[in-house]
Amino acid sequence: MPRPEVPAWHGLSPSHLAYLIRRYTHVGDVVLDLDAHPAAIAASAYLDRVPARLFTGRHGLHVRLLPPAPERRTRHALRRPGPRVDLILATLPKGAQRLTRDDAATAMSTWRPLLRPGGFLLVGLTVPHPQPGEVSLRATVIAAARTAGLFYHQHIPAVLVPLPEHEPRTAPERPDEADDGRRLRDGRHLPAFRDLLVFATTATGEENARA
Template identity: 50%
Template structure:
């Protein structure tokens, strides 16, 4: 998958569903669009730090026109990008002891809406950890992933935004934990998407043996300055070959 989304406007052309072949590369670096280099990428319209332009690119890449896009965080930018791309935005609402998918801002006959929701969600977006939780627990996360998987179409995708903090010494990384939980819930690990927040430097002194030792790290309050965020994509189906290799 192409990692550079430097296009002049939000794309609207149809996009194929990503190839679920296990031979696909697991990492796709998301570069900063060239026309956005002078504009701050993190703003009030960002979804968990992901700017609206690249968010729209992801929605277009993982869905087709007429698909349902479910955002667990009910972020207005997701709804606007989804409508712009001629998809149907949806949220999860309580329904007695369970929950159900409800389309938002859609004018259609009840039977049309029922058909759209009954066939399942094509793309589900979720920031981690979920509101109300201060950490990622494997059991709770697996249970949540299992519930989300049941909402997806057979060819649907789950897109998660990982927490920004780094793991403490001796702890399992959030990425490994989320991948483990997703696989235990029956989801297929599709791709890791590091998304750059700042332009890459022309030169990096820390990679040069002659200057690495004398180059001080860039720190903010004693921590490395964040230069990227991590997204993980999972598919709702697993191929026979992937199941055999799991």
């Protein structure tokens, strides 16, 4: 698996991220992390995928492949020089602003042309779950992806911390755990998982057979 010193990808360990990349790609496929996160680059290279970065030029967005490390220079890793991407990794929202459906639709419409037919977009949601009466970010992103022509493929709740054996609010409080903040904050559960949403593009029959 990736080296232990590689940082976590938005809460996910490098080994869990590597599992997801391996699940949605094949050897030699192009993987683009929109934040150029070192964990995504390291995991892609380790798995003999081709990491890529996104650049903005005079003619709009373009994808540039990153050269693999010398020990990873295989014929598989170099077999796909084209600009289309097999897997995009993204997080939403960007920054601290609240994400609207129009914002999400704009992002999806920008990313969609970068994917090859049959490629996947994996989106990590980086905000807490909504309060009662609020529209969830998950519903907003799914609707925006469909508007952009992507198909909803899978929802993955990625566990970030070990889960307690019992519901914390039903367990008797011990003096050494009363206010340590390890399980509850203001009577609410601490964030224990991150929502990952996977979307797919249309594919030909041949591409469907290899996906």
